[in-house]
Each structure stands twice: as C-alpha cells, then as structure tokens.
Amino acid sequence: MDPNDKEWADEQKRVHMVVNEIKNKMIKLRERAGQIKDRVIDIRKNFWEDVTVNLDEPDDVIETQASIKQQAEFLSERERSHGQVSEQLKTLERLESSPYFGRIDFSEDGFDESEPIYIGISSLMDENDEDFLIYDWRAPISSLYYDYPPGRAKYETVDDEIEGEITLKRQYIIRDANIKGMFDTGLTIGDHLLQAVLGNNADTQMKSIVATIQREQNQIIRNEKSDLLIVQGVAGSGKTSAALQRVAYLLYRYRENLSSDNIILFSPNPLFNSYVATVLPELGEENMKQTTFYDYIDNELGKRFTIESPFEQMEFYLKGHGDTYEERVQSISYKASIDFKHLIDQFVMELANSGIKFRNITFRGKRLITKEQIASYFYSLDDSMNIPNRMEAVAKWLLRQLKEFELQEMEKDWVIEETELLGKDEYLDVHQQLEEENKFSEDTFDDYLREEYLLRKRVVSNKLKPLKQKIKRLFFVDIKKTYTALFRKQRLTNKNGLPSNWKSICNHTISNLDDKYLTWEDATPYLYFKKSLLGFMSNRNIQHVFIDEAQDYSPFQFAFLKKMFPSSRMTLLGDINQAIYAHALHEETLLSGKMKEKHEAITLTRSYRSTMPIVEFSKSFMPNGDLIEAFNRDGDKPVLMEVDHAEILNEKLLQQVKDYQSMGHETIAVICKTMQESQVVYHWLRTRMEAKMMDASTHTFHKGVIVIPAYLAKGIEFDTVIVYNASKTQYNKELERNLFYTACTRAMHQLCMFSLGEPSTFIEEVPRDKYAHYKVHAIQKSSR
Numbered sequence: 001m002d003p004n005d006k007e008w009a010d011e012q013k014r015v016h017m018v019v020n021e022i023k024n025k026m027i028k029l030r031e032r033a034g035q036i037k038d039r040v041i042d043i044r045k046n047f048w049e050d051v052t053v054n055l056d057e058p059d060d061v062i063e064t065q066a067s068i069k070q071q072a073e074f075l076s077e078r079e080r081s082h083g084q085v086s087e088q089l090k091t092l093e094r095l096e097s098s099p100y101f102g103r104i105d106f107s108e109d110g111f112d113e114s115e116p117i118y119i120g121i122s123s124l125m126d127e128n129d130e131d132f133l134i135y136d137w138r139a140p141i142s143s144l145y146y147d148y149p150p151g152r153a154k155y156e157t158v159d160d161e162i163e164g165e166i167t168l169k170r171q172y173i174i175r176d177a178n179i180k181g182m183f184d185t186g187l188t189i190g191d192h193l194l195q196a197v198l199g200n201n202a203d204t205q206m207k208s209i210v211a212t213i214q215r216e217q218n219q220i221i222r223n224e225k226s227d228l229l230i231v232q233g234v235a236g237s238g239k240t241s242a243a244l245q246r247v248a249y250l251l252y253r254y255r256e257n258l259s260s261d262n263i264i265l266f267s268p269n270p271l272f273n274s275y276v277a278t279v280l281p282e283l284g285e286e287n288m289k290q291t292t293f294y295d296y297i298d299n300e301l302g303k304r305f306t307i308e309s310p311f312e313q314m315e316f317y318l319k320g321h322g323d324t325y326e327e328r329v330q331s332i333s334y335k336a337s338i339d340f341k342h343l344i345d346q347f348v349m350e351l352a353n354s355g356i357k358f359r360n361i362t363f364r365g366k367r368l369i370t371k372e373q374i375a376s377y378f379y380s381l382d383d384s385m386n387i388p389n390r391m392e393a394v395a396k397w398l399l400r401q402l403k404e405f406e407l408q409e410m411e412k413d414w415v416i417e418e419t420e421l422l423g424k425d426e427y428l429d430v431h432q433q434l435e436e437e438n439k440f441s442e443d444t445f446d447d448y449l450r451e452e453y454l455l456r457k458r459v460v461s462n463k464l465k466p467l468k469q470k471i472k473r474l475f476f477v478d479i480k481k482t483y484t485a486l487f488r489k490q491r492l493t494n495k496n497g498l499p500s501n502w503k504s505i506c507n508h509t510i511s512n513l514d515d516k517y518l519t520w521e522d523a524t525p526y527l528y529f530k531k532s533l534l535g536f537m538s539n540r541n542i543q544h545v546f547i548d549e550a551q552d553y554s555p556f557q558f559a560f561l562k563k564m565f566p567s568s569r570m571t572l573l574g575d576i577n578q579a580i581y582a583h584a585l586h587e588e589t590l591l592s593g594k595m596k597e598k599h600e601a602i603t604l605t606r607s608y609r610s611t612m613p614i615v616e617f618s619k620s621f622m623p624n625g626d627l628i629e630a631f632n633r634d635g636d637k638p639v640l641m642e643v644d645h646a647e648i649l650n651e652k653l654l655q656q657v658k659d660y661q662s663m664g665h666e667t668i669a670v671i672c673k674t675m676q677e678s679q680v681v682y683h684w685l686r687t688r689m690e691a692k693m694m695d696a697s698t699h700t701f702h703k704g705v706i707v708i709p710a711y712l713a714k715g716i717e718f719d720t721v722i723v724y725n726a727s728k729t730q731y732n733k734e735l736e737r738n739l740f741y742t743a744c745t746r747a748m749h750q751l752c753m754f755s756l757g758e759p760s761t762f763i764e765e766v767p768r769d770k771y772a773h774y775k776v777h778a779i780q781k782s783s784r
C-alpha cells in the first residue's frame, strides 16, 4: 500500500492516537509508581513506629508478633504492587514504538457491524477502560488472525465458539510510532513481511515471531488439549520458535495458576540457553526454567561420578574406529532401549526379595550397625511395601538406633574431653538453656551436673549430625555395588535380544563403575536404577515440560523423564533427520511415529530459515526429502569446492570467509565434523583473522567468524555456513548423513562446502543443477 493513500493516512492517525494513549497511561503509571515507592520508603523508615512492641507478658509477646507480621505484610503488599506497576510500564514502553502488527476486521454472525481488531504483543484499553485499542496476540479472538484468510472464520472462547466473516486482514511494520509498511494479506500471513524478516542478518539472540506466526505453528502454540504433543518439524520450520511462543501463550492463558517456574525446557546445549533467552522477555514474560539433560543428570550424580557428556560420546562415535568401537556402539544402542529398562525393572523386582547391598554405619571408626543388620531389618519389613517406602522405614529405624547409641556414648571419656574443647559460645548457650529450664534452682551442684550433661549431649549430637543427615539421605544403600551386581549376574546370561558382545559390555560397565565413571549411555539407566530403589520424588511443581531436539533422547531417557514429571504435560519437538546420536541408529527415536503413549502429533514441513536453493540442496540427500518444502526466498546456489590439498583448502577457506564478510554477512560459521578438526581449523584461522571457537563450554553466542563442530551447532543459525571438509572420508555413514544435513541447514543465506578429495556420497546424491561445483587444483587457478 502507498503512503500517499488516504487509508495509510487514517491508519497513521490511529497509530498516533494509540501512542498518545500509551503515553498518557505511562504518565499516570509513573505517578502511581512514584507514590507507591514513597509509601514503601516511608513504611520501611517508620516500620517500628507503627508496631506495638510489648514483651512483658506472654500475651503481649503474641500481640507484638502479630503486629510485626501485619506490618511486614503491608510492606510486601506495597512492594508487590510496585513490581506490578513497573511491569505494566515496561509493557507500555514496548508498545510505544510499535503498538501493533496486525488487524482483522471481523463481523460476528448476528451483528451488522464489522469490528476492527488490532493485534499487538499486549492488550491496551482506551482512556475509559471500555474498548480494546489493542488485543493481545494470545487473546482468543486474535487466533483468527493466524488461522484464517479473509472469508468465513471462527474462534473458540473459553466456553463458546464464535463464527463470522473476516472482511480484512492487514499487516503493519511500525517503528517509532510511524508506519513503515502496510500490507493487506490473503491466504498466509504476509509473504512480504516474512520475506523481510527472514532476509535479515542472523542474530546472536533468537527473535519472537508473533507478527508472522504461521497457521500450522499456531496449532502448536495454542494447543491445550494434549497431554503429550509431539512435533516433527523439518530443519528451520520454527519448532523452537513455536515452543517459546507456546510458553508465552500458556503463561497468558493460565495466568491464574501457572508461572514461569512451573515450566521447564530441556535444550540441546548451554549455548542454546543464551540464544533463546531474550524471546520471552521481549514478549513481556519471564523465562521458564531451562536446563540441558546433561546438567540435570550431573546435578543428581555429579558428586559421586565423573559423567561423560553426550558430546564426548559423540566424539567417540565419530572417530569411527578402535578396538572396542563396535562393542561400545552396541552398548550405546542397547542401553538406550526400553528392553534395558525392562531388564533393570526385573532386577529391581528381584531386589525386593534379596540382593540389595547396604553400607555399614560407622562412627569414629567403630561399626555401629553392620550392613548385614541393615539388610536383615530391610528384608524383615512387610514386602507389600515398595522398596523406597521400606528404605524410609529403615532410615527411621536407624535414627532410632542412633538415639539409643547417643545416650550410651555420652558417658564415654572422649566426650568429656571434648566438652573441654567447646567454645565459649557453646558454654554460654548451655548456661542460658539451663537458666531458662531451671530458673529457680538454687542447688549449685545440681546445676553443675545438669550443665555438664547438656554439654556432653551437645558434643555427641554435633558429632552425630552429619551421620544422621546421611541416613536421612539414604546413603546406607550401596547403589553402585547393587547396580554392579546386575552386570556381574548378567554377564552369565546369553538371552535373545541382548547384544552379541554382552559379556564384554558387562565387564566394561563394571570396570567403569569401579572407577566411578559413568559413560553417557550409562548415566540415565544408573539414575533410573537409583531412583527405583530410593524413590523418584517426582517434581510436581512442574506443569509443562518442553523437550527441544527430542530426536536426540533415547526411549529410555524419555521414559525416565516421564517418571520424573508424572503430572506434567509434555511438548516434544524435533526432527528425525537431525538425529545424530549413536543410539538413534538402531533404536526408534521419539519422533519416528511409533510412540506408544497417547499423543497428538503435528508435522511441520516448511522450512523458513534457509533460502530456497539451500533447502532444495539439503533436502535432496535426505530420505523423504520431497516432503520438505522451502519458503520462497531466493538466494545463491550452494557451492562445492573440491580441492586436492589441505593447504589449498585452508587458503580457499580464508578467501571465502573474507568474501562473505565483504558481502556484509555478520555471522559466518565454519562447521567441522569433530572437536579435533575444529581446533585444528581454529588454530590455523585465528593467526590470520579474528575468529572464535565454540565448544561445549561456550555459553554465549557472538557475531563474527565462528568455528564449531556440527553437533554443537544444533538449534542455532548463521548468515553463512562453510562446511570445512565435506569429503567422502568425512561424511559417509548413515548418521553422518544427518550430521551433514544438520550442518547445511544452519545456513540462512549462503552455503559453501569444501571437499578435500572426492565429495561426500550425500552430495553425489544431489542433482547437479542444485549446486555449483568447482575443482580447485592450485590457489590461483580454478576450473569449473
């Protein structure tokens, strides 16, 4: 639409009117914030003046306490409302520059007039608080905007379905209260706007997509019915974006009962956490809890074990050779399976009758209760109780035993000696206690004995405290030894379904456990086993669990998470084509459509991240690639440069990076296959230009030239991608197909692949017209 149109002028007038209203509201709110702040300062200053303090009689003490409590509540209520007003101000500040991005004119059946609905990141009422000037994008009526082209349409309210006709659908780009662009749109939400958004440079932080959410993405965002929602979406189809806008939607929809603390997102790596950190705050919401599955496990087991990270496991896998390589691949695959979980469950059932290993309870080098006594008590308990409940009963029994022991121990010489070593404070404390308890005792000798008694009690109790705490934490169960017994026992079996190298796998597992080392494939089963004995203490505070890159979770890991969050709704998002972990090779991934649990599945087939030529190229070597659809954004064909010397490769790489920089690209990723390769490339590059290395410990994402292994680039995107060595020797095995696909699909605008020698078989599968192929024999010379 043209800025000279009358309609444009009218719309601009409305923007000014709305922005004026926002400004007025801000003035009023600032005034209110100031008043509340003054009041808060006032209350803090005069806190004690307004409290009646009287400690003469017990009744007076109670009254004083009540008075203090009341005053404290009054203060925190004021502080809370100050917080709320500040939040409202922040939202208005966000609206001030760009109050809305969309409009639909909707005429509800049964009403004559069609009403314009303006949609923005938050609602805004008019001066009299009667009419909506802006509707929040998450309001029920706003779904019309995302779901329908002009014509018949309907939306659901909490208890009704409203039908009618959309007579107009319009999009705006508004910056600093000026309309920069305005489009009337048809079927999909603004190709124009989407083209503009996707054509921008990559950012180090993900952006919100509320202005251009597509219909199929909206289905994910607003899904309220499913307890388990599984999204299979091709690379760049907006899975992560949809997940984050879904969090914002849920926080709005259930704002009475749901807060960001009730939502957890499992993300693929620490870098990803910072990459997505700004989306929710941009939408006026707080971030949900975020963790990686590794951090979650490490938090539980990291004190007792060194735990291999999934990336270390990946490095092992990608090396592709070694004496025990095949055996370990088998082990990874089996330990990821539900069969292995069944094996553990079966073992736990047997342990209910015998076999759990316990630890002796010792104190000052002396065995107080032997492991045999504990075992005998445990197995004497009613076996209709489950194991964790029996463990709790054992803990209580042990604490009772300790209490008896404590009384006996008080008489020992060492205790008397230690009372002499107690500090002045302890003496004073005991003296005071005695004074309170024996206020009117006049017998000094008696008082002395009592004092001594209390001191001895204190010495023993202090000494026993750590032991009691350990008992409460059920440390008397020797989990490692019990778990090891599973493999000792198992290595004798040769059942169907077990890997052919099972005996050897068992031996390796035992030796790792002895060394307090957990491989990544062992970590979840071990924790699952531990919790099967000690109790899951499931996290009922979490109401929604989001798992991004869900294809990388094994069926065992998923079953574990279900058990940890039994009452939570789950949203799993992933792409089977990006499954790169070894267990995914033989085992089903969560997204392969064979999930047994009741679930709803949504498929996203359209890729928004990369230009059409990049999508066309990368889908050509993927099975079912024809189901991947490219968003229509033009760009250069991917380039393959085949070189015959590592030196030439490096020189060409340098040249290519410089070319991309001169084209204005800001994030340029050199993607390698392994960490080792990345380090070599990084060391070469950084002596010639500014470059950064990203490894598993990188927590923030910066613009510039980045060297990164493919598996760490998951979930993020770059203006341009250079695949360092896309040769046949590097990308050949089936899982390497997915790794290569993941690498290529990180590119938004340009993709270049170098190949030292013959190119990867995957590239050979791509029709020749989908990429440019250059063979470079010497640095200056290149031929087509």
Ligand SMILES: Nc1ncnc2c1ncn2[C@@H]1O[C@H](COP(=O)(O)OP(=O)(O)OP(=O)(O)O)[C@@H](O)[C@H]1O
Pocket (backbone or CB within 6 Å): 194, 197, 198, 207, 209, 212, 213, 214, 217, 233, 234, 235, 236, 237, 238, 239, 240, 241, 242, 575, 608, 609, 714, 715, 716, 717, 745
């Ligand atoms: N509706 C949309 N409007 C604007 N941009 C979008 C939309 N959907 C996706 N995008 C953009 O496409 C890119 C890819 O999105 P996102 O990272 O959410 O995809 P993904 O499916 O999680 O990708 P992958 O699995 O490859 O990591 C992002 O830059 C995102 O902003």
